[in-house]
Amino acid sequence: MADFVKIQEKWQKKWEESKVFEAKEEPDKKKFYCLEMFPYPSGCLHMGHVRNYSIGDSFARFKRMRGFSVLYPMGYDAMGLPAENAAIKSKVDPGDWTYKNIDGIKEQQKLMGLSYDWNRQVNTCDPEYYKWNQWFFLKLMEKGLAYRKGAEVNWCPDCNTVLANEQVEDGRCWRCKHEVQQRDLEQWFFKIQDYADRLLDDIDKLDDWPDRVKIMQKNWIGRSYGTEIFFKVKDMDLTISTFTTRPDTVYGITYLVFAPEHSIVQKLIKGTKHEDNVNEFIKKVKKQSNIERTAEGKEKHGVFTGRYFVNPVNGEEFPIWVADYALMDYGTGAVMAVPTHDQRDFDFAKKYDLPMKLVISPEAYDINVEKMARAYVEEGVLVNSEDFDGINNREAIDKISKFLEEKGWGKRTVNYKIRDWLISRQRYWGTPIPIIYCKDCGIVPVPEDQLPVILPKNVKFTGEGNPLETCEEFIHTTCPNCKKPATRETDTMDTFVDSSWYFLRYCSPHEDRLPFKKEDAQYWMPVDQYIGGIEHAILHLLYARFFTKFVKDLGLIEFDEPFKRLLCQGMVIKDGAKMSKSIGNTVDPMEIIGKYGADTARVFILFAALPEKELDWSDEGVAAIYKFLNRVLRLVEDDIDSPTTKELANRDKHMVGKMHRTIKKVTDLIEEFKLSLAIGVLMDYTNKLYKYRDGQINKEVYDNAVKAIIQLLSPFAPHVCEEMWEMIGEKEMLSKSSWPEFDKTMIDEEAEAAEEMVSQTISDIASVLKLTNKESAKKVTLFVADTWKYNFMSTLKTILEETRNPGEILGKIMATDLKKQGQQISKMVPKYVKDPSKIPATVLTLEKEYAALVEAKEAIESEFKCEVNIVKELESKEAKARQSMPSKPAILVE
RNA sequence: GUGGGGGUGCCGGAGUGGUCAAACGGGCACGGUUGAGGGCCGUGUGGCUUAGUGCCUGCGCGAGUUCAAACCUCGUCCCCCACACCA
Numbered sequence: 001m002a003d004f005v006k007i008q009e010k011w012q013k014k015w016e017e018s019k020v021f022e023a024k025e026e027p028d029k030k031k032f033y034c035l036e037m038f039p040y041p042s043g044c045l046h047m048g049h050v051r052n053y054s055i056g057d058s059f060a061r062f063k064r065m066r067g068f069s070v071l072y073p074m075g076y077d078a079m080g081l082p083a084e085n086a087a088i089k090s091k092v093d094p095g096d097w098t099y100k101n102i103d104g105i106k107e108q109q110k111l112m113g114l115s116y117d118w119n120r121q122v123n124t125c126d127p128e129y130y131k132w133n134q135w136f137f138l139k140l141m142e143k144g145l146a147y148r149k150g151a152e153v154n155w156c157p158d159c160n161t162v163l164a165n166e167q168v169e170d171g172r173c174w175r176c177k178h179e180v181q182q183r184d185l186e187q188w189f190f191k192i193q194d195y196a197d198r199l200l201d202d203i204d205k206l207d208d209w210p211d212r213v214k215i216m217q218k219n220w221i222g223r224s225y226g227t228e229i230f231f232k233v234k235d236m237d238l239t240i241s242t243f244t245t246r247p248d249t250v251y252g253i254t255y256l257v258f259a260p261e262h263s264i265v266q267k268l269i270k271g272t273k274h275e276d277n278v279n280e281f282i283k284k285v286k287k288q289s290n291i292e293r294t295a296e297g298k299e300k301h302g303v304f305t306g307r308y309f310v311n312p313v314n315g316e317e318f319p320i321w322v323a324d325y326a327l328m329d330y331g332t333g334a335v336m337a338v339p340t341h342d343q344r345d346f347d348f349a350k351k352y353d354l355p356m357k358l359v360i361s362p363e364a365y366d367i368n369v370e371k372m373a374r375a376y377v378e379e380g381v382l383v384n385s386e387d388f389d390g391i392n393n394r395e396a397i398d399k400i401s402k403f404l405e406e407k408g409w410g411k412r413t414v415n416y417k418i419r420d421w422l423i424s425r426q427r428y429w430g431t432p433i434p435i436i437y438c439k440d441c442g443i444v445p446v447p448e449d450q451l452p453v454i455l456p457k458n459v460k461f462t463g464e465g466n467p468l469e470t471c472e473e474f475i476h477t478t479c480p481n482c483k484k485p486a487t488r489e490t491d492t493m494d495t496f497v498d499s500s501w502y503f504l505r506y507c508s509p510h511e512d513r514l515p516f517k518k519e520d521a522q523y524w525m526p527v528d529q530y531i532g533g534i535e536h537a538i539l540h541l542l543y544a545r546f547f548t549k550f551v552k553d554l555g556l557i558e559f560d561e562p563f564k565r566l567l568c569q570g571m572v573i574k575d576g577a578k579m580s581k582s583i584g585n586t587v588d589p590m591e592i593i594g595k596y597g598a599d600t601a602r603v604f605i606l607f608a609a610l611p612e613k614e615l616d617w618s619d620e621g622v623a624a625i626y627k628f629l630n631r632v633l634r635l636v637e638d639d640i641d642s643p644t645t646k647e648l649a650n651r652d653k654h655m656v657g658k659m660h661r662t663i664k665k666v667t668d669l670i671e672e673f674k675l676s677l678a679i680g681v682l683m684d685y686t687n688k689l690y691k692y693r694d695g696q697i698n699k700e701v702y703d704n705a706v707k708a709i710i711q712l713l714s715p716f717a718p719h720v721c722e723e724m725w726e727m728i729g730e731k732e733m734l735s736k737s738s739w740p741e742f743d744k745t746m747i748d749e750e751a752e753a754a755e756e757m758v759s760q761t762i763s764d765i766a767s768v769l770k771l772t773n774k775e776s777a778k779k780v781t782l783f784v785a786d787t788w789k790y791n792f793m794s795t796l797k798t799i800l801e802e803t804r805n806p807g808e809i810l811g812k813i814m815a816t817d818l819k820k821q822g823q824q825i826s827k828m829v830p831k832y833v834k835d836p837s838k839i840p841a842t843v844l845t846l847e848k849e850y851a852a853l854v855e856a857k858e859a860i861e862s863e864f865k866c867e868v869n870i871v872k873e874l875e876s877k878e879a880k881a882r883q884s885m886p887s888k889p890a891i892l893v894e
Numbered sequence: 895g896u897g898g899g900g901g902u903g904c905c906g907g908a909g910u911g912g913u914c915a916a917a918c919g920g921g922c923a924c925g926g927u928u929g930a931g932g933g934c935c936g937u938g939u940g941g942c943u944u945a946g947u948g949c950c951u952g953c954g955c956g957a958g959u960u961c962a963a964a965c966c967u968c969g970u971c972c973c974c975c976a977c978a979c980c981a
Contacts, residue, residue, distance in 0.1 A: 001933080211898085212897090212898050212899070212975090212976085215897070215898065216897085216898080216976065216977080219896090219897065219976090219977070220977080222980065224980075224981090226981085242981080243980095243981065244981060245980095245981070246981080257981090300979075324979090325979050325981090326979090326981080327979075327980065327981085329980090330980045330981075331980075331981065334981095335981045336981075337981085338981095342981070343895090343979095344979055344981075345981080347979095415980075415981090416980090417980050534975085534976085537976080538976090538977090607918080607919070608906070608907085608919085609906075609907070610907085610908090613907085614974090615906090616905090616906055616907090618905085618906065618919095618920070620905095620919095620920055620921070621906075621919070621920060623920095624919060624920060625919085627933090627934095628919085630933095630934095631934090634934095674908095676907080676908085676918080676919095677908070677917080677918080679918080679919095680907095680908080680917065680918035680919075681917090681918080682918095683918060683919075684917080684918065690935090765946090849913095892946090893945080893946085
């Protein structure tokens with residue numbers, strides 16, 4: 001067994017010295033930007049990383065060999081909580097801790113043999129990088145897209161800190177599992193809602209994204225068209241506005257609900273006898289954590305405000321309630337309730353015994369409101385709706401909306417589920433928000449020429465509050481406007497800001513006047529292939545799309561989608577569960593690389609499953625790949641003592657054909673990202689190569705075939721392949737070589753199948769002779785059946801060959817003696833007229849096989865020194881073989 | 895609840911109308927090589943059967959479409975993932 005570790009050390013060094021992987025803007029070449037989602041530098045690589053990079057690196061190497069100018073960079077998403085927690089726990093500086101981790105993880109990536117252009121490394125914690133986060137912040141502010149407002153944030157009372165939404169799992173802190181509370185704080189937001197329509201509509205441009213990701217984003221943005229309807233409060237000079245997608249039910253409204261936080265509620269109850277009661281309810285709801293309030297599912301709570309409203313369409317008066325199922329931040333925070341046609345309203349009305357009114361009736365039967373067990377949400381015809389009675393409810397949506405608008409009672413609007421992006425974090429290890437608070441001037445942005453606002457070093461990590469607040473010299477500054485003393489914003493930015501544009505930075509990582517150079521971005525972007533986990537399907541990918549659109553609006557780029565093709569790799573599983581430290585089923589990639597080499601680890605991980613599927617880790621599988629790579633290596637290591645010829649015998653031609661087919665298959669499969677299948681094809685090819693060299697070989701054919709596998713396997717197992725490449729005497733590095741081309745004319749699957757069939761037949765005859773203890777045969781009969789399928793398909797083929805006109809074809813079918821099947825053929829014809837290359841595959845093969853058999857007759861006769869007959873129609877006694885196709889003729893040896 | 899993805903051999907996993915008992919790999923069994931082991935090479939791996947072979951059964955379960963279905967349609971059961979009271 002070869003020492004792969006030694007081989008990989010040798011080549012990793014050579015690659016680094018020769019700088020083969022540096023990306024260059026070459027105008028005469030097509031570019032290819034291959035990118036993996038950059039990692040958070042925590043401790044060390046896990047299998048998920050290894051999988052991610054194995055996929056990306058193979059693809060980058062493949063594209064490079066195919067003649068593209070490839071940009072394949074790596075960087076680190078280096079801001080975030082773990083560094084700060086390490087600071088609290090171990091009293092280390094978060095910066096030192098992070099840079100140490102970056103070095104560690106980079107070391108491990110290098111051990112994997114990844115072909116990154118390390119010159120372009122980006123660390124988001126470098127001031128040279130986060131300076132531009134601040135710059136973007138200022139630009140967003142200029143355009144009115146960054147703003148400050150009071151908001152509820154997640155607060156973990158145990159960790160004493162704010163948590164990002166993503167860090168709240170089932171209403172609990174991801175680290176200490178303590179219940180998360182809501183706190184009201186002044187926060188910074190990015191107005192992503194302004195981009196909601198573009199973000200949604202452009203999803204349809206993303207042809208090469210997985211559907212599920214696109215659907216998730218669509219649902220997340222959640223655009224719904226509806227109508228705002230205004231209601232007067234009885235005995236008050238107050239108008240309430242509600243949002244609905246179902247204006248067709250407007251005549252069925254029987255109560256109104258407000259979200260408890262809604263400010264109008266206070267106006268409604270002030271000074272009334274309901275005031276205390278309602279306020280108590282609101283207090284109770286607010287005290288509840290998000291889990292209690294939402295995870296409960298169906299159980300809804302509410303309280304009557306004592307007020308009534310007037311329905312403008314019919315003058316009816318109904319009560320106004322406050323309920324926990326109305327959400328403050330969707331629509332207007334108030335809901336018009338139609339219990340008969342909305343399940344939630346129905347549940348609530350039943351519980352509190354509120355009135356119900358039917359306004360949509362199914363056409364087939366009548367509904368008795370008293371006996372309804374659930375809301376009727378199907379289509380139907382309007383009833384109890386005055387002038388609109390009898391109209392289908394779908395049509396009524398439009399008609400009633402128009403009616404409401406004409407009367408001034410309503411207005412058509414659009415609503416989104418997506419909320420503005422809250423980017424403030426009361427944490428230290430992030431990009432400082434470049435804002436100064438001045439008593440006189442208010443909120444003042446830090447002038448551009450004073451960027452970056454550097455994150456100070458001398459802060460105290462107590463585990464309580466924001467460490468930045470402990471740094472006096474950071475907080476105290478002067479107002480850029482009036483030069484009077486002022487204080488700095490101590491919030492930092494969400495780390496998702498960092499990752500929303502890093503792919504642009506890779507295009508010009510050393511640029512210092514702008515985040516990146518326009519011409520560089522125009523050359524490299526968009527990312528042609530992006531690879532990462534499905535967990536980022538919404539947040540990161542959506543934010544990155546948002547940023548790209550914003551950057552385009554700034555005029556810095558001319559495209560508006562960052563990622564052309566997206567691959568979401570599956571999880572790594574072991575013993576039926578996701579590999580994770582808490583379960584204790586992890587396998588350290590470095591151990592595998594140290595024992596079997598990086599190539600083994602990479603090939604195993606790529607072979608074990610298709611990239612987007614779950615991967616089940618298996619130690620036996622790793623050992624098997626190790627064996628396979630050794631087997632490939634022996635193709636060039638071994639001294640071959642097989643007899644050689646200069647002529648091309650059949651088996652040599654065979655080998656050449658196999659080689660070309662393998663090149664084609666592997667190329668296509670990699671392009672489609674079916675990497676495990678590509679490796680499977682290479683295993684099969686290796687086996688064939690061994691069989692081939694077992695007998696008489698043609699040296700040139702063999703050498704070429706070996707050369708091909710070295711190149712085809714090299715994206716997956718680059719070190720071993722480089723080594724082999726050198727062993728066969730190539731002077732130039734394999735990484736610089738061009739991907740092998742296949743010769744179409746050498747790929748004749750049918751001829752291949754035919755030849756294989758003939759050789760199979762010959763060996764069958766030999767084994768029959770052996771088994772029957774005969775030295776030679778007098779006569780060999782080969783029975784080849786004329787099957788129904790064969791007849792059927794060849795009839796179809798003949799017809800199609802003669803004409804492509806469907807009308808004519810039908811006539812021809814009628815004229816055939818296969819009238820019985822005529823009907824079926826006519827059904828199939830349209831399909832094959834569309835794609836005529838598809839049909840006759842079977843027939844072609846069978847025909848060629850039969851022809852080859854006839855041709856081979858002489859060869860068989862001289863081989864066995866006997867008479868050979870080929871019988872196409874079987875005699876009844878050999879009826880057994882009736883089903884057999886030319887590919888397996890029945891043999892009778894006499 | 896809504897949306898998405900799945901159920902194929904002892905196992906991981908291909909195949910998505912016809913050359914398919916099912917790629918490739920693992921495991922297991924047998925044989926060869928070897929002092930032994932490892933390694934390497936070969937053969938086999940649903941049942942019955944043949945000299946070659948053939949037949950039956952089979953791709954969660956049930957039904958349907960078709961000359962033909964693991965693949966299409968409908969129903970049904972189970973599993974996984976995401977979002978979860980969005981009016």
